[in-house]
Amino acid sequence: MHLSDIKLDLKNSHTLQEIFVKFKTDGTFFEGKPFGTGHIHDTFLISTAESDLDDYIFQKFNVYVFKDIQKVQENISRVTEHLRKKIEKLPGSQPKRETLTVIPSKNNKLWHIDETGNVWRAFIYIPDHISYDIVDSADKAFEGGRIVGRFQAMLSDLDGPPLHETIPDFHNAAKRLETFYQKVSEDPADRMKIVKPECRFVDKRAESMKTIHNLGIEGKIPVRITHNDTKFNNILFDRYTGKGLCIIDLDTVMPGLVHYDFGDAIRTVANTGAEDEADLSKIEMDINLFKAYAEGYLSEIKNILNETEIEYLAFAPIVITFIQGVRFLTDYIDGDNYYKIQHEHHNLQRTRAQFKLVESMEKQYKEMRNIIRELVYQKGNC
Numbered sequence: 001m002h003l004s005d006i007k008l009d010l011k012n013s014h015t016l017q018e019i020f021v022k023f024k025t026d027g028t029f030f031e032g033k034p035f036g037t038g039h040i041h042d043t044f045l046i047s048t049a050e051s052d053l054d055d056y057i058f059q060k061f062n063v064y065v066f067k068d069i070q071k072v073q074e075n076i077s078r079v080t081e082h083l084r085k086k087i088e089k090l091p092g093s094q095p096k097r098e099t100l101t102v103i104p105s106k107n108n109k110l111w112h113i114d115e116t117g118n119v120w121r122a123f124i125y126i127p128d129h130i131s132y133d134i135v136d137s138a139d140k141a142f143e144g145g146r147i148v149g150r151f152q153a154m155l156s157d158l159d160g161p162p163l164h165e166t167i168p169d170f171h172n173a174a175k176r177l178e179t180f181y182q183k184v185s186e187d188p189a190d191r192m193k194i195v196k197p198e199c200r201f202v203d204k205r206a207e208s209m210k211t212i213h214n215l216g217i218e219g220k221i222p223v224r225i226t227h228n229d230t231k232f233n234n235i236l237f238d239r240y241t242g243k244g245l246c247i248i249d250l251d252t253v254m255p256g257l258v259h260y261d262f263g264d265a266i267r268t269v270a271n272t273g274a275e276d277e278a279d280l281s282k283i284e285m286d287i288n289l290f291k292a293y294a295e296g297y298l299s300e301i302k303n304i305l306n307e308t309e310i311e312y313l314a315f316a317p318i319v320i321t322f323i324q325g326v327r328f329l330t331d332y333i334d335g336d337n338y339y340k341i342q343h344e345h346h347n348l349q350r351t352r353a354q355f356k357l358v359e360s361m362e363k364q365y366k367e368m369r370n371i372i373r374e375l376v377y378q379k380g381n382c
């Protein structure tokens with residue numbers, strides 16, 4: 001460790017201790033460290049000195065991505081309260097591990113703004129968990145699917161007004177493409193000369209990628225409560241039993257189509273490579289992982305879905321992976337303002353990895369459709 005790293009750690013720790021005492025936390029601050037690999041917030045694990053008390057996750061909230069903290073925190077609070085009530089009734093359940101728990105500030109707010117204007121929020125740390133960036137077994141995929149299906153099913157009877165739209169048009173393919181073409185014409189970072197092949201890839205598919213969104217507008221696919229960021233590492237597993245625990249990162253829980261969640265999960269669970277893999281030969285969609293995830297997911301939700309939803313489930317991973325590539329590419333053309341990056345061309349590398357995955361999915365699309373049909377309509381399971 002360099003001296004400068006130590007100084008940074010001490011400064012972090014000092015700041016974190018000051019923030020820690022602003023919230024209704026139990027226990028004494030022991031230490032705070034950067035945690036996880038999320039692309040959006042600055043996340044810290046704060047451990048308490050007492051071994052029998054909870055540890056905490058503190059996040060410096062990204063106000064560039066989420067313009068309205070109140071909307072985000074109100075949604076999360078409503079959703080987690082609803083889930084907790086249901087989970088508490090299940091025999092042998094562990095509510096503090098099976099859903100996020102929001103910790104309010106001592107002023108009874110769901111967030112805190114420090115003297116420099118940074119916005120902070122806190123959750124109970126879910127202990128003894130593990131999460132995966134890459135999935136290597138059908139059991140994990142099945143469990144992940146079960147957790148997302150259970151999440152959607154449990155929220156299907158949430159009372160009250162609709163949840164806030166925390167990022168408008170988050171999964172609106174038409175809007176994402178519009179923004180992309182806008183940036184293409186502006187070329188703010190002078191990178192258009194580098195991305196010609198990727199732009200041709202987008203042009204070729206743009207129209208068909210709006211299909212699911214359009215079915216939503218026509219009312220053929222219903223709006224439900226969805227998570228909207230079901231990247232596999234947002235699902236936590238029990239470190240010892242391997243059982244799925246819960247899905248975290250609830251900033252984008254809002255009205256949506258189930259396809260967004262199914263597609264985004266498959267984009268990450270069934271990819272044989274990393275989201276940003278530089279060696280494209282390592283990237284394929286693993287059809288067995290697709291099947292296992294779909295099986296877990298449908299075991300919780302298939303009785304709720306209508307025929308059109310089922311019919312388009314297999315197409316969703318192609319759309320979401322394509323749009324994710326478009327989002328990375330848009331950020332690259334824009335000069336990297338949205339996603340955290342580790343090196344200069346990181347967003348382009350991510351784009352190429354996503355587009356390679358799209359091609360692999362396109363080749364296996366028929367098989368994906370057959371699998372969904374078999375899982376839903378097989379004898380005795382209608």
Ligand code: ADP
Binds near residue numbers: 124
């Ligand atoms: P981002 O939006 O930046 O991805 P997340 O809310 O997903 O932020 O948090 C980043 C990471 O921190 C997660 O991937 C997970 O590893 C960890 N994390 C977040 N909340 C908790 C929690 N309550 N308990 C345990 N780990 C958590």
Ligand code: GN1
Binds near residue numbers: 038065251
């Ligand atoms: C971001 O927050 P995180 O890292 O789980 C992004 C998702 C993308 C994902 C790509 C609010 O997710 O939409 O799919 O990166 N979240 C937001 O890795 O934009």
Ligand code: MG
Binds near residue numbers: 038039233234249
């Ligand atoms: Mg995350």
